[in-house]
Amino acid sequence: MHVFSGFSVLAAIMWIICLLFVPLVASSSNTRLLNHILSHVDEEASACGTFYNFACGKYNMRHIDDSFYDIIQMLDHQMNQKLVKLMGELEENSQSRDFNESSVEAKVLRFYRTCSEVPRNMSSLVEYLKLAPPGEGLTWPQFTPNGSSWPQKPFNWLETLAHLHRYGLTNVFLSIDIVSNPHNASEFRFDLSKPSFAEESQRLNSFVETLALLYIMKVPSSDVVALARKIRKLELSVKILTEGFDYIESGLISLQQLEAKTGINLQPFLEIILGRRITPQFRLLAQDFRYFTALKELMDKQDEAQVVASYIMMRFGMYLLEETTDGKEPIECIANIRRNMNLAASWIYKERFLETSTFKTFNQEINDIFEQLRREFLLQVEHNRLELTASQKRFVDGKAKDIILNIGNLPKTDDLRNFVSRHYADLELSSGDLDYHREHLKLLQFRTQKITEQIHKMTTRREEYFDLPEPKRAIASTSYYVMRQNVIILPLGLLQEPFFLPESDLVFKYSLMGFTLAHQLMNAFDTEGIKIDRSGNDRKFNSQRYDEVVDCLHRDGKRNINERIADNAGLELTYSAYSKNARNRNQFDFTHLPAEKIFFLNLGQFFCGNSDFNVEYEDDQVRLQQVLDGFEPFEKAFGCRRNNNQLENCQMF
Incomplete structure (x- = not known):
């Protein structure tokens, strides 16, 4: 026995x-x-x-x-509540001598504190504008000292757009994006095209709202009505240009060729965005060449640079309002973190709420389902x-x-902490005075920089790929397919009851x-x-x-x-x-x-x-x-x- x-x-x-x-x-x-x-x-x-x-x-x-509203928003709400709880735990841990002030957790906590402790409202737009001027040595027109006139001559609308693009502003006069090269998907290129006015955030709203926003931005009340009419007229002129060309030329083109076709000096614009010098042989994707030629003619006719600057300022203000919240509720600040530090938010959520064995179980179950779906699809084919x-x-x-199925939009690596730490190594957030507007602009610039850095870098192996999502996508637990990388992204928020x-x-x-x-x-x-x-x-x-x-x-x-x-x-x-x-x-x-x-x-x-x-x-x-x-x-x-x-x-x- x-x-x-x-x-x-x-x-x-x-x-x-x-x-x-x-x-x-x-x-x-x-x-x-x-x-x-x-x-x-x-x-x-x-x-x-x-x-x-x-x-x-x-x-x-x-x-x-x-x-x-629906099941996806419910899952996001649950995820945000968990992250609020985690912020409380990090706050307690930060009192310990062993707390690493240079860690990703510390940087996330720092911005969370700033977001949740600093009061702000729509009038705070003025603070942003003071920190993000239209160019070197320039101020926005309304901040000109009494008794002096705004220096119009140094203002260059294209260079101003480049400076503000570093915070993520695009689709003003032109649209510029970073996309996979359709002729060689292993690299990224600038994609330059005409702007879109399809969404409310892509155009000025009603005349009354335009007036209100100008007031908030401290434009003198005596100038507001006349300025509002002029900037709305300018936008309408640009909108008409975008609708004026049915035939769209497009393709991979050198900077030198594009400048010759459009007559626009784009080199300084691109160099400001990239933060480095480029040669005339620099290649980018471009569309709507005739639009840019017409745009140059329109801008050359503008005899009031102040109107052009004010229109750009208005659109920048609208962008900032969309990118932030005037509240400081914990759950809103968590959404702010997910929007601007998406990789960090996903990683700390996984580490805290999906321990290794749990995450492994989820991975196995979901991948099994996906493989069955793939097998069934191949039979259909x-x-x-x-x-x-x-x-x-x-x-x-x-x-x-x-x-490839990427669960969590996280790179597959044996040392995820080290990867995330290296990703945020250059991000410096103040641990002293709490200035939300300054720190938020830093995050916007960091986020945009990471996207821009993809230019002319070879893409990573798809097994190691993770997406840098646009803001609306970053805060939502909605799955999506990245076409050029042939990768399906499944956010961590979907790994919750009652969804799965x-x-x-x-x-x-x-x-x-x-x-x-x-x-x-x-x-x-x-x-x-x-x-x-x-x-x-x-x-x-x-x-x-x-x-x-x-x-x-x-x-x-x-x-x-x-x-x-x-x-x-x-x-x-x-x-x-x-x-x-x-x-x-x-x-x-x-x-x-x-x-x-x-x-x-x-x-x-x-x-x-x-x-x-x-x-x-x-x-x-x-x-x-x-x-x-x-x-x-x-x-x-x-x-x-x-x-x-x-x-x-x-x-x-």
């Missing part, structure tokens, strides 16, 4: 307890997730009518007192519903196999996380992604059947076609993968509801939103309805009459 040692007996007992405990944990998690879903369901509505009203009918009532040529199939197959629990049933995992991953996977093959190869370079893709499916999906013309492709093809993909991998679909121990109903109800949670909070919630209703209309498994699950709406003609892969 085998005799167990005391240690072996204890280990055996613990093993048995674990076997008994895990199902209880899973059952509890499944019950919580299901109850969360059912709390939003309005059973008086018809699932076969407008499914949004059925799946989300009680969402408003349930979240009437909440400050968030092999089935070849689109009648692709052998070459086209190899292209799609190869690109799909090459997609590793121990939950596959029906919950595939209907939310699976749909999210499948959506991003299909973005790699939408009308833009299909024209970019696995290395991020442009390529031609001509397929009549592909175009027919696009036309079918876009026949109403009401929604972004690429989002429609990702939604429809993503749902088909994740449902197919779930059906093949779920073994206990009819043997739930936590509910009598069929798996298919739970699947679609949980999918609906991705689209639920508080209509009292956002008047555009109808978009989510339409989006959910369009993805489910004619989808046979959904109609079968809820006993709906078959909707013959040519769905088969709209199936992508």
Whole structure:
């Protein structure tokens, strides 16, 4: 007879307890997730009518007192609350002699203190303007000492834009961005184009708001009305120029060639942004050459430099208002940190709230789902519903196999602390006097500098890649696909209940996380992604059947076609993968509801939103309805009459 040692007996007992405990944990998690879903369901509505009203009918009532709109904003709120708690812990640790004042944690805490302790309001714009003048030795016109006139001669509108671009301002008179070279995705280039006026933040608002902002910026009241009219007239002239050219020239071009084509001296502008000298052979991407020629003619006709300077100042002020908050609530300051120190915020969140074993579990579970989705997609490609040529199939197959999933937008390295520390090594934040405006401008400059430093640097291996997200993306737990790098970014905020629990049933995992991953996977093959190869370079893709499916999906013309492709093809993909991998679909121990109903109800949670909070919630209703209309498994699950709406003609892969 085998005799167990005391240690072996204890280990055996613990093993048995674990076997008994895990199902209880899973059952509890499944019950919580299901109850969360059912709390939003309005059973008086018809699932076969407008499914949004059925799946989300009680969402408003349930979240009437909440400050968030939908599930993503809820996850962000939860993440921000956790980071507020972490700031309290760091504050306590900072009193210790062992606290490293040069660490990333110390820099994050320093800005958090400054944000949460310094009072400010819209009038604080004046403090920004004093710290960020329009050029060396210049002030903004309204700060000219009494009895003297503003020195117009030294002012150069293009150089002023360059100085302010270092804080992230762009899209004023021209748009300048840092993008992967479409001809060689291993490097980044400047992309110069005409500005956009599509969004409210990209143009002046009403005349009254323009007057108010000029008052706030301390423009003398006697000058405000006349100046407001002049700067609005200037913006209108530029807007008309942007609409005046249908044919767009574009391409990779040398600085010397671009200056010859446009007549604009761009070298000082680019050198100020880069912080170094460049040669006339410096190459950049440029578009809309004729616009720039017309812009130069317009600017040469401006006989009041003060008007041009004031317009730039107005747009800079609007940018700063969008980039900060006039409140100092802890949760707002956390959002400020995520916006400006995104890598640091993600890293400290992971270290504190996702310990190594936990993060490893999340990684394993999510990667397993992604690999199942990828495998299912490759089977669809092999089935070849689109009648692709052998070459086209190899292209799609190869690109799909090459997609990298980055969970947390963190570089894969054995020493993440050291990597993050090196990233922020040049960022110096004061530990003495608290000056929010000064420290905020430092962060804006640091963030922009990191983006600009990518110019002419070879991109890192995609396994080590992490994205430098734009501000709106940095503060949101929304997944996205980076097209030129062929990388899917999955923010850490999605690794929370009710969006994803590793121990939950596959029906919950595939209907939310699976749909999210499948959506991003299909973005790699939408009308833009299909024209970019696995290395991020442009390529031609001509397929009549592909175009027919696009036309079918876009026949109403009401929604972004690429989002429609990702939604429809993503749902088909994740449902197919779930059906093949779920073994206990009819043997739930936590509910009598069929798996298919739970699947679609949980999918609906991705689209639920508080209509009292956002008047555009109808978009989510339409989006959910369009993805489910004619989808046979959904109609079968809820006993709906078959909707013959040519769905088969709209199936992508």
